[in-house]
Structures are given as structure tokens and as C-alpha cells.
Amino acid sequence: MDATAPSPGQAPDRPAEPDERAAHPARLPLFVTLAGLYLAQGIPTYLIAAALPPMLREQGVSRSAIGFFSLLMLPLVVKFAWAPFVDRLRLLPIGHRRGWIVPMQLVTAAGIAAMAFVEPTQVMGLFVLCLMIAVAMSTQDIATDGYATRSLRPQDRGIGNACQGGAVAFGVVIGGTLSLILYEQIGWTGTLLFVAGLSLLPLAVTPLMRETETDGGADAAQPAHRPSLKAFFARPEAVRILVVALVFRASEGLVKAMEGPYLVDAGLPLSWIGYLSGASAASAGLIGSVVAVGLIRWQGTERALITLGGLRTLCFLLFAAHALGLVPQIEAVMSAAAFQTFIRYMEIVVLYSLFMAVASSDQPGTDFTLLACAQLVVYLIGSSLSGVLADRFGYDTLFLLASALSGLAVLVTAALLRRPARPLPLQSPKASR
Numbered sequence: 447m448d449a450t451a452p453s454p455g456q457a458p459d460r461p462a463e464p465d466e467r468a469a470h471p472a473r474l475p476l477f478v479t480l481a482g483l484y485l486a487q488g489i490p491t492y493l494i495a496a497a498l499p500p501m502l503r504e505q506g507v508s509r510s511a512i513g514f515f516s517l518l519m520l521p522l523v524v525k526f527a528w529a530p531f532v533d534r535l536r537l538l539p540i541g542h543r544r545g546w547i548v549p550m551q552l553v554t555a556a557g558i559a560a561m562a563f564v565e566p567t568q569v570m571g572l573f574v575l576c577l578m579i580a581v582a583m584s585t586q587d588i589a590t591d592g593y594a595t596r597s598l599r600p601q602d603r604g605i606g607n608a609c610q611g612g613a614v615a616f617g618v619v620i621g622g623t624l625s626l627i628l629y630e631q632i633g634w635t636g637t638l639l640f641v642a643g644l645s646l647l648p649l650a651v652t653p654l655m656r657e658t659e660t661d662g663g664a665d666a667a668q669p670a671h672r673p674s675l676k677a678f679f680a681r682p683e684a685v686r687i688l689v690v691a692l693v694f695r696a697s698e699g700l701v702k703a704m705e706g707p708y709l710v711d712a713g714l715p716l717s718w719i720g721y722l723s724g725a726s727a728a729s730a731g732l733i734g735s736v737v738a739v740g741l742i743r744w745q746g747t748e749r750a751l752i753t754l755g756g757l758r759t760l761c762f763l764l765f766a767a768h769a770l771g772l773v774p775q776i777e778a779v780m781s782a783a784a785f786q787t788f789i790r791y792m793e794i795v796v797l798y799s800l801f802m803a804v805a806s807s808d809q810p811g812t813d814f815t816l817l818a819c820a821q822l823v824v825y826l827i828g829s830s831l832s833g834v835l836a837d838r839f840g841y842d843t844l845f846l847l848a849s850a851l852s853g854l855a856v857l858v859t860a861a862l863l864r865r866p867a868r869p870l871p872l873q874s875p876k877a878s879r
Contacts (some may be wrong), residue, residue, distance in 0.1 A: 451539070483613075489584050491621060494621075496623075501566065526815045547590060550589070555573050597656070604738065609733075611731055628799045683804055684805075688816070697849075699824070699829035737788075754792055
């Protein structure tokens with residue numbers, strides 16, 4: 447299937463109007479811009495998510511207090527609530543979405559720098575600063591996703607999302623791994639000040655952003671559409687992809703959250719587990735993002751998603767087989783863990799390309815954010831339930847359940863994507879689709 451051609455389950459892309467052609471920047475500068483913008487988000491995100499917990503533990507902070515920081519995921523889950531305002535309002539006269547991205551990144555860098563002067567044992571002060579950073583990063587993500595969705599041509603969505611995947615992998619390395627290495631060498635204050643300065647460097651790509659005067663915003667001439675969540679739910683094709691987002695990743699959190707504990711209980715050394723979740727994951731992110739582009743070009747977005755879902759189900763079945771003693775070799779489950787990470791990065795590229803295809807050009811940040819939040823919510827629900835299920839029924843039942851849910855999700859997704867899309871009414875190019 448041609449990746450650029452509409453599938454039977456997807457509404458065809460309408461011909462570009464003159465103002466939309468102008469909204470598409472040159473390809474290479476656009477890819478560089480997207481990589482920089484997503485890296486700007488990735489560094490602070492993984493500083494907080496990956497590096498901060500062990501740093502706080504080393505300073506003697508209790509496990510309960512460290513667990514409290516998991517609430518910082520909340521802005522990432524509920525950011526769809528203020529996404530319409532980002533699509534609707536223009537803060538600064540430097541471009542609609544650049545006017546959000548630049549100040550939010552400055553707030554983030556200032557927050558990290560402020561953390562450097564707060565003692566690690568002052569948990570509440572750190573939490574407030576981290577919450578400010580999380581809200582700023584979530585808001586910047588809405589603007590960046592909106593810019594990517596509106597700027598990428600259909601045939602370039604895979605590459606654009608691969609740039610995002612690669613930037614996320616580098617964010618893991620810089621914000622997570624490098625921060626911990628620096629912490630051992632120069633301590634708390636020096637590390638955070640260095641990362642604060644480092645997080646500003648990706649802003650160098652913002653002059654490359656190209657936005658037209660008709661690209662939404664409160665000052666656009668006679669806007670025909672007011673971005674809102676209601677407008678999203680008024681489009682049947684968008685609701686159908688929302689169901690895909692809710693179904694497809696529902697099984698992943700069940701396995702991923704218990705992957706580390708299972709490998710520990712299986713006798714794998716912590717150093718090997720660290721490699722699988724650290725350097726190996728970053729490598730899988732970089733390689734998987736590139737391979738996903740090739741898979742999309744070969745099979746098309748919808749078929750590629752089904753293929754990855756099938757491979758993911760096989761990985762989960764291998765976990766179950768090991769837990770049941772049918773495949774006793776630890777190398778088998780290690781391979782399944784590594785390949786599952788590889789597949790997960792590929793899934794993100796393919797899913798995000800699908801989200802971009804259905805997002806309206808009138809409110810790209812709102813539509814994309816709502817879909818991205820939906821798949822994240824079901825992933826987190828699975829993660830939160832995984833430990834309870836493992837304690838109650840055992841690893842083998844947990845992995846068998848995840849395999850069944852994964853296989854069912856593939857069937858449901860295939861049925862939804864093959865369903866003919868409802869014809870769109872004839873309307874002006876700027877009307878809600």
C-alpha cells in the first residue's frame with residue numbers, strides 16, 4: 447500500500463489550498479526544527495522522570511516522597527483540557543506556536559535553574575518547581591505537535607515522527623544518563639545549572655519555524671473555526687481513531703511496568719536490567735524510529751500498525767511462556783524485552799502519523815493532543831494495575847492476559863481502520879472537518 451494514499455478506512459486528504467501549501471516549510475529545515483523542539487522537551491522530561499528519583503534517593507529522601515513525584519505525570523495526561531487555548535490564542539507576535547514554545551522553554555530552564563538552589567531534602571519546594579516545569583513542557587508539547595501536524599506533508603509524517611522518536615531517545619541519554627553521570631562528578635547544584643543551560647540550546651532551531659498569518663490564533667482574519675474539544679467529537683473519523691488510541695496500547699502497561707521486577711525475580715543481574723532499560727532502550731528508540739519510516743512506506747500507516755501489534759503480541763506470549771516454564775532460557779525473555787522496546791518506539795511513530803492524518807488543520811494541537819493523551823491514559827492504567835494483578839494471580843496469568851488483550855486490540859483496530867469513512871460535507875477550506 448502506498449503510504450501517501452488514503453486507505454479504505456481513512457478519509458482522503460483534500461487538495462491543499464494555496465495558504466496550506468505556503469504552510470509547508472522546506473523538508474530538511476522542518477525535520478531539523480522538529481528534532482530540536484522535541485529534544486528541548488525531552489531533556490527536562492527525563493531529568494525529572496529518570497534522573498531525579500535516584501538523585502533524591504542518594505540524598506536520603508524517602509521512597510514514599512519520591513513516589514509522590516509520579517503525580518508529575520498528571521499534566522501530560524490532562525493537557526488536552528487546555529489544548530484548545532493553545533490553538534486559539536497567540537501570545538507573542540513571533541508566530542502563533544513559536545509564541546508558546548519559546549516562553550514555555552524559558553520557564554522550564556528557569557525552573558531547573560531554581561531547583562539547583564533548593565536542597566534535595568526540601569521535597570515540597572522541589573515538587574512545586576517540577577510541577578511548574580511539567581505544565582510548561584506539556585503546553586510546549588501541544589504547540590510543537592500542532593506545528594508538526596500542520597507543517598508535515600502526508601508523505602513526510604513518518605519521517606517527522608521518527609525525528610520525534612530519535613529526539614526522545616537523545617532526551618533519555620542527555621536528561622537521564624548524562625545527568626546522573628554529572629551528578630556523581632559535580633554534584634546537585636552544578637548538574638542542574640548545566641542541564642538548565644543545555645535545555646536552552648535546542649531553542650536555536652526556532653528561527654527556522656515557518657508559520658503563516660492564517661495559521662490559527664486570535665488575530666487571524668475572520669477565523670471560521672473556534673478550536674474546541676466539541677469540534678473534535680463532531681467528526682466521526684476522529685472519534686474512530688480515538689477508539690483506536692484507547693484500545694491499541696491498553697495491554698502494554700501491564701507488561702512494561704512488571705518487566706523489571708520480573709527480570710529481577712528471574713535472576714537477571716541489575717546491571718543487565720539497567721542496560722536493557724537504558725542504553726539498549728535509547729538505541730532501540732533511534733533505530734526503531736528509522737525502521738518505522740520504512741515500514742510505513744512499505745505497508746502504509748494502517749497495515750504497519752497491525753503488523754506491529756501482531757509482533758507485540760508474540761513478545762508478550764514469550765514472556766508468558768517463560769513464566770510458565772515452557773521456555774526456560776533467560777535469554778528468550780531478555781530478547782523479548784529488548785524487541786518489545788524496539789516495537790514500542792515504532793508504534794509511536796506509526797500511531798502519531800495516524801493521529802496527524804486525522805487531525806483537523808483548524809485545531810491540530812487540540813486533535814493530536816487529545817489522541818496522544820488517550821493512548822497514554824490507557825497505558826498508565828495498565829501500569830498501575832499490573833502489580834496488583836501480578837501479586838494476585840502471578841506473572842504467568844498477567845502476561846497471558848496482556849497477550850489476549852494485545853491480540854484483541856489488533857483485531858479491533860483492524861476492523862476500525864478498514865471501516866469506510868463517512869463522506870465529508872462540502873465546505874470552505876477553513877471550516878471544521
